Amino acid sequence: MDSRDQSGVSATEKKSKEAEHKLEEEEEERVELESYKEDVTPARKRPRDRRSGANFLSRVLFVWLDALFCTGVKHDLQEDDLSLCPEEVESERLYKKFNKHWQFELERHNSGKKPRLFMALIKTSWWRFIIQGILITFEVILLNCQPIVLGYLSGFFAQLGTLNLAEQVNNTECYSNVPLEIVSTRDAYLFAGGLVLLALLSLLVHAHAFLIGQKMGMLWRVTATTAIHKKLLSLSQVTIGKISAGHVINLSSNDVHRFDMALQFFHYVWIAPFQATAFCYLVxxxxxxxxxxxxxxxxxxxxxxxxxxxxxxxxxxxxxxxxxxxxxxx
Incomplete structure (x- = not known):
């Protein structure tokens, strides 16, 4: 009887273990099915480029970013909250434009001239480069006008202090120190308002100029990285064996980031001599x-x-x- 009881207990334990194992397998299948459904289920439709649909005033004042900021306040930003990239930043499209101008530079190389990578990149986004130069020039003019307006405003208070002193001591010599072109109170208000307006305009122009520079740096990085990738695919195995992987990684990860800083401050190279000349003249x-x-x-x-x-x-x-x-x- 004891042997039968033991065999019955072992059979029961065996059945229970089989049932538990079966339940574990079913649970694993259920989890895999749910994960598969999550992968197959289409993601929430991402919004299109917000800036392309914004009006002129919204672009100038960066109001089109308010919706993204409000979403970030409510919860952490997810991939679905970010808008789709515009077509102008697609790597294949940028590479086609760059390759057309690069082929022209290679033809110059066949005629004995050195190919110019910088010119090929400039031609891919020349109109952005010109607009950035105009904005930076306008910003420099505004910054140079601020001390001039501030000088006129401070002249009003200096003149006011001289007049008050003359009234207190009743001295005619103090009146003679007052400049002939007396600045009125109305002009002082205009100078103060102009100073504030110049500061706001210079801040706004500076933001747009640097935004264009950062965007051009991004476009040039994408173009250069795509060109490196296309070049590696066209090389033979023997040639690829002579190139170290670290060199390629360094080019595509470190060197291309130099475009960001270079394009933000490039125009100051030719603006600086004119600014220095104007500064010397005013001084x-x-x-x-x-x-x-x-x-x-x-x-x-x-x-x-x-x-x-x-x-x-x-x-x-x-x-x-x-x-x-x-x-x-x-």
Whole structure:
């Protein structure tokens, strides 16, 4: 009887284990089916490019970003909350435009001239490059006008202080110190309003100029990365074997990011001489020839700093890495 009881108990345990194993298999199948349904189920339709459907005022004041900010306040942004990329940033489309201009540069190379990658990239988005240059020039003009307007405004308060002092001491000599062109209160209000308006306009123009520069940097990065990929696919196995993977990764991950900074500040290279000339003229009108001494030392400081910094930066980097190594070892 004991052997029968033991065999009955073992059979029952075996059946229970089989039932549990079957339930576990069914649960795994159910989880796999649900995950498959989630993968097959189409995602929520992402909104189209918000900026393309915005009006002129919304684009100028960046109002088209308010909907995205409101969504980010409600919950963390998901992929479905982001709008679709416009067609102008598609890699294949950018590469076709770039390749057309690059083939022209290769024809120059066949005639003995050096191909110019920069010109080929410029031609792919030349109108953005021109608009950015116009905006930065306008920004520099606005920034140079601010101290002039501020000078007229401060002249009103200086004139007001001189008149008050003359009234208090009743001295006619103080009246003689007042300039002939007396600034009225109405003009002072106009100068104050103009100063605020210049600050707002320069801020707005600066934002749009740098936005265009960042967008051009992104377009050039996508174009360069696509060109590298297409070039690697067209090479033979022997040639690919001579190229290290680290070199390709460095080109597509580090070097192409230099476009972002270069395109934001490129126009200042040719604007700087004109700005310096206007600055020297204004300082000369105000202070005379003695102002050029300060301008000379300022230019000398900038030139020496640009020449010395590349020589000292490796030494500074080695010292910083050495100090970090000592901290880690300690």
């Amino acid at each position: 000369y009108v105000k202070f005379g020839w003695s102002a050029f001494i300060g301008v000379f030392f300022m230019i000398l400081t900038i030139i020496s700093f640009n020449f010395l910094l590349p020589n000292f930066s490796p030494i500074i980097g080695l010292r910083q890495r050495g100090s970090q190594t000592n901290v880690c070892m300690s």
